[in-house]
Amino acid sequence: MKEKGRFLKKYRGNECLNCGVPLDIVDRYCNHCGQINTNKRLSLKDFFNEFFASIFSYDSRLRHTILALLFKPGKISKEYIEGKRVKYANPFRFYLSVSIIFFIINGLFIDFDGFRTEIEDQVTEGKKTFEEIKEAVPIDSIRQEIRKTEDLSEEDLALINKKLLDIEGLSSLSAKKTESKKATYYSQEEINNMNIFEKGYKLFPMYEDYHDRTGEKSAHRALADLKHEKSRLNRYIYHRVLKTNEIEENYGQEFFEFIFNKLPFIIFFFLPFFALSIWLLYIRRSFNYMEHLIFTFHTQTMFFIIIGFSILISKIANLNAFFGVAMLAFLFYLYKAMRKFYNQGRAKTIVKFLLVNVLFFILATLGSVLTIVGSIFIF
Structure with missing residues (x-):
């Protein structure tokens, strides 16, 4: 590698400026703390050169990580737990980076205000329709006429009255709501x-x-x-x-925006419980909990990548069906990853694949309920 800037030998010293460990002129970095062995004063050019160099250095690991995730399901998890970790990005940090990017991009396409407006318009239209029905059907007049009818039994009167209450609909609900709001005051x-x-x-x-x-x-x-x-x-x-x-x-707009903004961290804390369920499913295998967790983070990262691209393509090309194709692609990917990582036959992998998805939906449902309930108390 060609040396330039602060890496030139003429700027190297015999002692680390950070920790004081003795160094040789051939040492580019301190073997104790890792700092660059240089006496050159930092310039703007050197600062940006090192900044972009660090990006491209990470890009090498990023490239290996993405290629392994995309085209070799389960390989990155298997190699990572076997100790081949230098060429791959940290699974936990990489997952957080991808999930945050996913939710930022996804947030650009979610129109919470549009949803609220649509619901508001539907409610307004419903109230308008109800008022039109009330004007067309004089319920009070019908009740008076029914009371004058002598040949109707008590059961017939009760049934007709029930139907009239159903027609009243919103008015009846509004009356019940007002009645239910009568509260007792306490000292x-x-x-x-x-x-x-x-x-x-x-x-x-x-x-x-x-x-x-x-x-x-x-x-x-x-x-x-x-x-x-x-x-x-x-x-x-x-x-x-x-x-x-x-x-x-506001028809829950701000509440759902609040939950959506917390989803990356909610899912992050939810995944360890999902990894625990996989550990119980594979309890007879030699994998420990952390190795299951690494596999979980890798597959969930891939889920965000696949679904993220499907959302982009769906919005750009207006292909709503592409999301379903992406979900099927991820399920196939998950099966292949399980087969590679856990090294079991097709039959066992298919059975456990189905069980994993059932467990996922159970935990996701439970997590969603807890999230909504918790959000109500902290929103």
């Missing part, structure tokens, strides 16, 4: 005698009713008006009321 002394669970389900409807009546958005002013302590729990519950109203007003 601070009564609150102090409640346990933590009682406070949760009794304070929320009370604060919600207060907010609906007053529109107060300041927890401090609301608690002062109610003569409640400005404790952390009271303020937290009132803030939950405000957030719940915001979700209803």
Whole structure:
């Protein structure tokens, strides 16, 4: 390699400037701390040369990693656990990099505002249709006429009344909702005698009713008006009321954006549990948990790469069916990766492949529920 800039021999010293270890003139780097052996003052040109050199150096590992992932399923995981790691990127760091890029690109194509507008338009159209039905069908007049009818049994009257309530639809639901919002108000002394669970389900409807009546958005002013302590729990519950109203007003747009922005880290913490399920599935094999985890990170990284490209192609070429093709491609890839990594026959691999997918969907469902519930408390 041709030496230039700060790597020239004329700039090398006999001692590392970082840790003080003695060096020879032929040493380009300190064998103790790894710093460059040079006395040359850093210039802008040297800085950018070393910056791009480090990128191309990483690019070599990046190229080997991507090629192995794309064209040799399971090979990179197998070689990594066997100790061939220098030419490959760290699986955990590489997964995080790819997942963040995937969600950034995917976020560019997801129109949360468009979804909210579409739902809002559907609700508006539904209300308009309902009002038209109410005008066309005078329900109150029909009820009065039915009451005058003498030859109808009690069962017939009940059935007709039920049908009329179904026609009323939104009006009936609205009445029930208004009725259900009648809340009991508690003094601070009564609150102090409640346990933590009682406070949760009794304070929320009370604060919600207060907010609906007053529109107060300041927890401090609301608690002062109610003569409640400005404790952390009271303020937290009132803030939950405000957030719940915001979700209803914008049809959940900000809430789902919040969850979407956290997905890369949620999935990252979810994968170790998935790796644990694979470890239990292959418990009779000699692989330890960390080796299963490495395989899991590699296959999940490949999932993001395949699905990411499918989304780009679908949006650019307007081919919605391409996403389904990409999912099938990934499933085939996963089967091949399992076959290569665990080195088992076709029959056993197919059975475990099916079990792995069942476990994945169970854990994904559980993870989704926990994510939504957790997000409600921290959003």
